[in-house]
Amino acid sequence: LALDSTAGAMNITVPDNSASAWVVQGAADVQRLTLVTTNSTESLNVAANVTVTKTDGTGAFAIETTAGEALAIGDVVTVSGTAGKYFKSDADSATAVRQNVSGVAMITSSADGQVARVAVSGVATVTFTGAIANTDIGKFAYLSATGGQATLTAPTASGSTVYKIGIVVSGTGATSASVLVQPQYIATNP
Secondary structure, eight states: OOOOSSSSOOOOOOOTTTEESEEEEEETSHHEEEEEEEOTTTEEEEEEEEOOOOOOOOOEEEEEBBBSSOOOOOOEEEEEETTTEEEOOOOOOOOOGSSSSEEOOOOOOOOOOSSEEEOOOOOEEEEEEEEGGGGTOOOOOEEOTTTTOOOOOOOTTTEEEEEEEEEEOOOOEEEEEEEEEEEEEEEEEE
């Protein structure tokens, strides 16, 4: 099957009972391919080599889910095991589940219950507590004690977690930078 569009957006809908199983959206939209089934007795499988990239060499593998609070693009987030929703991570949060990192918000979610798109691997924009320079490329990004943000310095406060978000791959002096997302728990400070 080969599909070409020379006139811009192309939508393809494959009926799956009453739900769309496959949608390809146009170039003006962030989302390029969505595979969905709403039938709980079915599974949706993709057997292929998958490369996620943009023309500038960046890209991320993301999941679409539900926000538990307002999230901004670049917020470091975690999923709550009880609510199954995504919340801002925080290295010294009194709520233990928020001390974890699941990924990075890729779209703005205005409130609890809104759609959230979370990068779980690949390159994504991350918000930092301070400016990230070109000389910071290659350094680790850690979860900060400021909700939803990253830092280049691992937290040291007692009871805070040290959680590596990934590796900085670009820096322009702004408080957001591209990070190769690879969440990894390191330790909890004594």
